[in-house]
Amino acid sequence: MYAPIGTESAPIIQFYNSMGWEDVAKRSLNYFLDKQHEDGFMQNFGGYMVETGAVLWSLGEYFRYTNDKEWIEQIEPKILKSVDYLLQWRNENKVDSLRGKGYGMIAGKVADPEDDFHQFMLNGYAYLGLSRVAEMLAKVDPDQSNRIKKEAEAWKKDIRESFFNAMARSPVVPLGDGTWSPTIPPWTEAAGPRALYLNRENFYSHGTFTVPDVLLGPLYLVFCEVLGVNEPASKMMLEYHSELFYQNNGVFSQPYYSRHNWLQAKLGLVKPFLKTYYNTFSAVADRETYTFWEHTFHVSPHKTHEEAWFLMETRWMLYLEDNSTLRLLNTVPRKWMEDGKSIELNNVQSYFGALTVKVNSEIGRGYIEATIQCNSDRKPKEVTIRLPHPDGKKAIKVTGGEYDSDTETVTVKSFNGKVYVRVEY
Numbered sequence: 001m002y003a004p005i006g007t008e009s010a011p012i013i014q015f016y017n018s019m020g021w022e023d024v025a026k027r028s029l030n031y032f033l034d035k036q037h038e039d040g041f042m043q044n045f046g047g048y049m050v051e052t053g054a055v056l057w058s059l060g061e062y063f064r065y066t067n068d069k070e071w072i073e074q075i076e077p078k079i080l081k082s083v084d085y086l087l088q089w090r091n092e093n094k095v096d097s098l099r100g101k102g103y104g105m106i107a108g109k110v111a112d113p114e115d116d117f118h119q120f121m122l123n124g125y126a127y128l129g130l131s132r133v134a135e136m137l138a139k140v141d142p143d144q145s146n147r148i149k150k151e152a153e154a155w156k157k158d159i160r161e162s163f164f165n166a167m168a169r170s171p172v173v174p175l176g177d178g179t180w181s182p183t184i185p186p187w188t189e190a191a192g193p194r195a196l197y198l199n200r201e202n203f204y205s206h207g208t209f210t211v212p213d214v215l216l217g218p219l220y221l222v223f224c225e226v227l228g229v230n231e232p233a234s235k236m237m238l239e240y241h242s243e244l245f246y247q248n249n250g251v252f253s254q255p256y257y258s259r260h261n262w263l264q265a266k267l268g269l270v271k272p273f274l275k276t277y278y279n280t281f282s283a284v285a286d287r288e289t290y291t292f293w294e295h296t297f298h299v300s301p302h303k304t305h306e307e308a309w310f311l312m313e314t315r316w317m318l319y320l321e322d323n324s325t326l327r328l329l330n331t332v333p334r335k336w337m338e339d340g341k342s343i344e345l346n347n348v349q350s351y352f353g354a355l356t357v358k359v360n361s362e363i364g365r366g367y368i369e370a371t372i373q374c375n376s377d378r379k380p381k382e383v384t385i386r387l388p389h390p391d392g393k394k395a396i397k398v399t400g401g402e403y404d405s406d407t408e409t410v411t412v413k414s415f416n417g418k419v420y421v422r423v424e425y
Helices: 006-018 022-034 051-066 069-091 120-137 142-169 211-215 232-244 260-267 270-284 304-318
Strands: 319-322 325-328 342-350 353-362 367-373 382-386 397-399 402-404 409-413 418-424
Touching: 006 022, 006 051, 006 304, 006 342, 022 051, 022 069, 051 069, 051 120, 069 120, 069 142, 120 142, 142 232, 232 260, 260 270, 260 304, 260 319, 270 304, 304 319, 304 342, 319 342, 367 382, 409 418
Parallel strands: 325 382
Antiparallel strands: 319 325, 342 353, 353 367, 367 418, 382 409, 397 418, 402 409
16 A cells, blocks of 8 residues: 555546546545645655656646536646746756756656656656646636746757757667667666666666666657657657567566557557557456556556556547547457447547447448447547458448548548448448
């Protein structure tokens, strides 16, 4: 048992929102607001310095689901106190000696390892938190929103400058196809990935040497929206991480800390995502208690953080927002589309409001059909739904949208709140 952590509580709270448990999510967020330090710092466990940004992000996610302007107005003073704490901390690091290698980036540990550096994960969460605050306050306090948005974009610019400079300094490594890949260290002070052992130091932790590079490393910059999903650097990191740091796309030690799962889902990498999904939960799920271990070597039982990321992975598999587009069944196994099987989402919550989806496979009769309904005033402009034939066959006729045979996806443009899709084979 230990106190809630801003980062580890995030998937729990966001799954509450996905299920429509708004009051439980709000109650959970109030814990962090009630425990906020006088100076705005949020920190509840083990000297983790990353919690403030992560909590602000979760508040922003709550707002995306609920559009609860009344509550945001009530807690705005606390939000601004945390924002100003982060900005003051950042200003202390605007030192000329850090130009291009941590300038304007905060330093501190992000988890158990005592690594008090200008970490990309730490700064990614800080940027993401400020970005979400600017988004929330746009509807309740435009002046503060504009101020914070400018500060967030400046922080993002400094992180990106240090990131690409770190990439330029870091060694390249060989991959299995004969190519060589650039690498990125977990923080600006390092000359390269810690696993390369460029410095003779002891960093074995939690049963592995890969914690700094993989569980707490630079891939967080993609998850935290500092880097774009489709940027070459993002795809490059995923590629060399997958080949050199993972085993069958599973991560050593505490696997649900790695955010390659989210990037795989966003990129629509079906087979890699499913390999990550099944190899991870089969390794940490306890068959006796139906709870999850923290680590693959079965230490620290009944971990709700791990369980929640598994549930959020399942949610991403079934529905995932992408700007103004709602993506459905983007990475589900094609086995789920066998004859007679069905998938149903009943009034689940999303950024676009309540969502109901019903999919029925009648492959024996030559078709799969789906009904999609989202009638809120925040409904998506576009909906995509992937309906893979269990044997890989391509559609010969499609009703309700435009079909992409490569991705087995139907796109519904100018979505009006309800649509019926039918794919015939």
